[in-house]
Amino acid sequence: MPQFDVAILGLGITGFTTAEYCQQEGLSVAVTDDRAQPPLLNRLLSEHPDIPVSTGAFDQVMLLNSKRIIVSPGIAPSCPIIQWLHDKNKEIISDIDLFLERFSGRLIAVTGSNGKSTTVKMLHDFITQSGQSACMIGNIGQAALTYLLKKSAPCDWVILEISSFQLHWTQNIRADIGVLLNIYPNHLDWHEGIDAYQECKCRLLQSSNSVVMPHALADLADQYHFKDKVVGWIPSYSCLNESALDIDNRIIDSLPYALHKSAIATWAIAQIIGLDKQSCIRALEEFQPWPFRCQHEKTHTGNWYNDAKSSNLAAARYAIESVSRKHGAKVIWIAGGVTKNEDFSQVKRWSSKFVSQAVIYGQDQQQFIEALHGTCAISPVKTLQDAIALAHSTMKKDDVVVFSPAAASFDQFENFQHRGQCFSEELLAVMPG
Secondary structure, three states: OEEEEEEEEEOHHHHHHHHHHHHHHHOOOOEEEOOOOOOHHHHHHHOOOOOOOOOOOOOOOOOOOEEEEOOOEEEEEEEEHHHHHHHHOOEEHHHHHHHHOOOOOOOEEEEEEOOHHHHHHHHHHHHHHHOEEEEEOOOOOOHHHHHHOOOOOOOEEEEEOOOOHHHOOOOOOOOOEEEEOOOOOOOOOHHHOOOHHHHHHHHHHOOOHHHHHEEEHHHHHHHHOOHHHEEEEEOOOOOOOOOOEEEEEEOOOOOOOOOHHHHHHHHHHHHOOOOOOHHEEEEEEEOOOOOOOOOEOOOOOOOOOOOOOOOHHHHHHHHHHHHHHHHHOEEEEEOOOOOOOOOHHHHHHHHHHHHEEEEEEEOOOHHHHHOOOOOOOOEEOHHHHHHHHHHHHHHHOOOOEEEOOOOEEOOOOOOHHHHHHHHHHHHHOOOOO
C-alpha cells in the first residue's frame, strides 16, 4: 500500500474540493467513505481518475498509510472510525487547517447558531460598497480551498463562515477578527451536549486577534479567557422595531424585520474595520438576502413566508415572532423534520403568543405535537406537500403562513435548499390559476 500525504474521510463537497486541492499542490491524496455511492464519487472518478478511492466502508489500511487525516465536517466525533484513528495516534485535521496553512490575507471568521450566512453576505456588501474587495468562503457555499484553487487576485478581506462542525475538527483556527453572533442549543445530537457545542464556538474567539461578540454573551469572554481581545460588542436587540431599523440615527425601513439582528451585528463589525458609514447604509438599503430566509412568497391568497433555512427552535421562533409582529396577527406555522436533541419545553410559552395553528410533518412530528399541546390548533400530516395543501384549504384571505421547519431536512429532502425549493414549487401548484 503506498504512503499518502493526506487521506480524506468523506466524499461530499468538502472532500471533493480537498482532494482536488491536494492534487494541484502536489500532495499524494486518497479518499475513503463508508457510503457505497457518496454524492460526488462519479465526478471524482471522472475528473481525477488517478486519486485512489475506497467506498462502502472506511478503508483502515488507506488511513493507516496516510500522514494526516482530513475529516469532512459532517462526520460526528462519536463515529467509531474517529476513535479508531485516535487509538492509532493519527493526526486529524480539517480542510480549514489546510486552508490556513497556505492563506496569508486578512480573514474575518463568523460563527453562531443562526444568521451566519446573512451576516457574511451583508458584510461582503458593506465592504464592496466601501470600495474594497471581499470574498465569501466556507460554510456559505464556496469551500475555503476553492478560494486557493482559483488562484485569483487576493481580496482585501476574506470572510469565512464557519460552523461548529468545522470548528470541532480544525486544530489551528486563527482569524484577524473572530465574530460570534449568538449561541442557542443546536446540533446537540452531534456535539453530545451544550458545553461541547459552546466550547467549539469559543475556540474561534480564543484564537482570533480581535473579537466581536454580543453584550448578552459577555460572560463567555471571562469563562474562556479572551475578554482582552474583544474590540466590539454587538448591542442587545431590545431596541429593535418590527417596522424599521435605526442605524446611526438613520431609519431604514426597506430591510425585513427578520434581518435586523444580522444588520446590527454587521454594523458593529463594519465600524471595527473602519468602513465608510454612508456606504454601509447604502448597502443595507439595497440588500438582497439569500433565498429561504423568511422569504415572502408572491401568491394570490394570504401571506406565505418560506424560512426553509430554519433548522432549530431559536431560528423558527425569531421568524415566527417577526412575521407575527409585522402583520399584527398570529400565524399558521408549518414545521417538521429531524430535530437536534433540543429542549422543547419553552415552545409552549412563545407559540401561544404568536401561533394560531401548527401544521406538523416529518420524522419527529410527535415531539412538536407534544410541545404544542394546548397552545394552538395542531394538524399532523405526512409530508410538506400535505402541510401546504392543508394550510391553504383552511386559511382565510388575510391569514399568514410561516414555513419555518425548526429541524433538519434529511428525512424528506436532500438539504435545506431542496426543502425551500420544494415549498415554493408546491405552493405555486396549489394556488388558483
